[in-house]
Amino acid sequence: MTPFKTGGSGGEDEYSDSDHRSKRRKMGQNRTPSGPAAPSLANPNSFAAKMMAKMGYVEGQGLGADGRGRLSPIETQLRPQGAGLGAVREKTKQAKEEEKRAAAFRGEVLEDSEEEEKQRRRKLREKRLSGVRSGAGTPVAKPRVKYRTAVEIEAAADGLQVPSVLKSIIDATGAETKLLTSTVGLMTSQIAMVPSETEATKIARRARRDLEAFADEWNGLMERKKHFELQEVQLVQELDEEDQTSRELQALVGTVQQLQELLLNPSNPEISTSAWEDVTVKLESMEYGLHEGIDKAALQEIAVASIHPLFKVAMQDWEPLQNPSNVVSWIERLGGILEIKPELSSSEVALQNESYHSNSSSKSTTHYETMIYSLWLPPVRSAITNDWDVHDPTPLITLIQTWRSVLPPFVLSNVMDQLVLRRLSDALMAWKPRTSYKRNRPSQLPHIWLFPWLQYLDDHHTDPRSPTGLLAEVKRKFKTVLSTWDLAADIPPGLDSWRSVLHSELSSLLVRHLLPRLALHLSENLFIDPSDQDLDPLTQSLRWTPFFASSTIAHLLAAEFFPKWHQTLHLWLTSSPNYDEIREWFLWWKDQLHILSPNINDLPIVSAEWARGLETISLALDLGPAAASQLPPPPAGPAPPLAASSTPVAATSRSPATHPIHETPITFRDIVEDWCTEQGLLMMPLREAEQQTGLPLFRITASA
Secondary structure, three states: OOOOOOOOOOOOOOOOHHHHHHHHHHHHHHOOOOOOOOOOOOOOOOHHHHHHHHOOOOOOOOOOOOOOOOOOOOOOOOOOOOOOOOOOOOOOHHHHHHHHHHHHHHOOOOOOHHHHHHHHHHHHHHHHHHHHEOOOOOEOOOOOOOEEOHHHHHHHOOOOOOOHHHHHHHOOOHHHOOEEOOHHHHOOOOOOOOOOOOHHHHHHHHHHHHHHHHHHHHHHHHHHHHHHHHHHHHHHHHHHHHHHHHHHHHHHHHHHHHHHHOOOOOOOHHHHHHHHHHHHHHHHHHHHOOOOOOOHHHHHHHHHHHHHHHHHHHHHOOOOOOOOOOOHHHHHHOOOOOOOOOOOOHHHHHHHHHHHHHOOOOOOOOHHHHHHHHHHHHHHHHHHHHHOOOOOOHHHHHHHHHHOOOOOHHHHHHHHHHHHHHHHHHHHHHOOHHHHHHOOOHHHOHHHHOHHHHHHOOHHHHOOOOOOOHHHHHHHHHHHHHHHOOOOOOOOOOHHHHHHHHOHHHHHHHHHHHHHHHHHHHHHHOOOOOOOOOOHHHHHHHOOHHHOOHHHHHHHHHHHOHHHHHHHHHHHHOOOOOHHHHHHHHHHHHHHHHHHOOOHHHOHHHHHHHHHHHHHHHHHHHHHHHHHHHOOOOOOOOOOOOOOOOOOOOOOOOOOOOOOOOOOOOOHHHHHHHHHHHOOEEEEEEEEEOOOOOOEEEEEEEOO
16 A cells, blocks of 8 residues: 555645654544444554554554545455356445445445345346236247248259159158258257157158258259359350450451551642541541440540641641641541540630649640640641731631630640730730821721630630739720820721720720810810801710710710800890891701710700700890890800801801811820830829929839
8 A cells, every 4th residue: 555645746735654644543533433343453563554554544444545445354255166156146245334335425325236136136027027928918929830841842942853752751750740940949959869759750850851951952052053154144245245346356457457558648639638538437437336345545546646647747838827727627527536525615724724734743645635736736836926917816716716626625725825815915015006096007906906816815814804914904005095085086996896895894984084085175175156156076076975875975065065055045145136046046956966966855964954045045035125134144154255247057058167176285194104004004193292283193003
């Protein structure tokens, strides 16, 4: 027994052996034992007694720090010789008392083991009675042992014929002698002979046993026979398939030999065409007669090896841009045997390329893909790099569209991303909106040479809201076009194509960059003069109507046209007016707006302005001569004064005079913005002003 000590640190909760012994003695004096008293030590002066006392043991108490351990030594319980566990009661009286004492320390009540044994036996007896008898108390019948006669044994063994003599021997005793098939009968000892058993009975019993063993062996043999027959059928089927495969392989070898014997003459195109036809027909016959047992990869290898010489000759002097459909028809006919994958979308191609590069160690190209990459791609790369005019997309688009169905996805992606996209990006960077429009070179406008390629590019380049890509660069340069466009000229060519590509972004660009210029153009260049009316500023502004919302054009007229018109009307009504001429002038303006922008007069804003003009005329008629001094002026700035001898001209007899067009001056900010656009930079306002001049500040940063 180890000395008792409590855990702690720093020596604060530790006790020495003497302190521990004194504490146990005090606990022993104050404690009232709850169990039976422990027997006294035989010799209190022995070595063991002194050692236990030194460790803190107090006589009459249990072991342990709190005295809850055993109170007496463990007693032995001897069993009779040859008796196993459970033959006698294992627990002694002392052990039971120790268990009750330990339970009392825990605050529990321990039941006597004899009572537990009685309860266990009572439950076992109830369970046995419930299984033997039914609910009504009637005893349940025991299962009867089943016997078989020789005829039944013969019927159970398929194909077995038992001789009649053996049947009569086995069934000689009639119904009293039966064959025992239950395990109960088999376990019965057969050593002891029944006194009444005769020699005939023993012979019949031995015969039944032999017949039963023979029937079991017979059934096992029949099962093996069925298994062998099934294996025979499967082997015959496999042999037939192997024979068919062998015949097909022999035919395949013969076809390959015929393909090897074909003569190719690269200098004679007719012979080359006939060779293509012969090779294609033979390969198609091989594909249609293909058996499932033949490896398709090997067949593809044969097909590629067959057309490789022809394809190599065709690619040597091929000019892709002039003859885009070279030999592509033969490749399409062999699409099944070459295992050409179906055409994928641009996003699917991008995903496939991403997965291919991520798993490049486990991916490998097919023989056909290798042939296309090594023979088809070099001449196409050379043609795109050296011969293709990027401003004429038709030849290359025709080439891509012709070969798109037979090209491997990664080859098509290589052509678009590495070749076409690079040339388009360079051309877009070289495009200068100011110079290209001024020199009247519409063939170099992006809507002609760039927009046809958008259907082949991914969303990164075709999304107008994307901050990067080809379309984002086009938007940045198109802002320069709108900011510097000569409003006296016609609208930029191909603007409808821009709207089909930019969608709502085009309207946003027009409102931010063009609409303020239109308002300024009307404000500075439009003059309402009944004697010599110039409609050019209004015509130049309203020709942009199809690209704006109707309400936007109505607000533009209400802000820049109608204030001047009302000023002129008020000046005319207060200067000895001729109301017939005013009426004709009023109707003429309504007709002109309808011609320049159909249905513009039906908008609420425009119709309200015309109604206000009619109210002004009606008020002037009511005032009569007093209109010159009492007619209220419109809430707009003054209009240019009329000449004293000026008279309105009817719409049918007047011709508008030429009025000089004032171009918007180019500022230093416009020049810097154009330079930033050409260099791929962004000019961003800082929402700050220079302290001395008060001018806004900008920051130039990379567009990426």
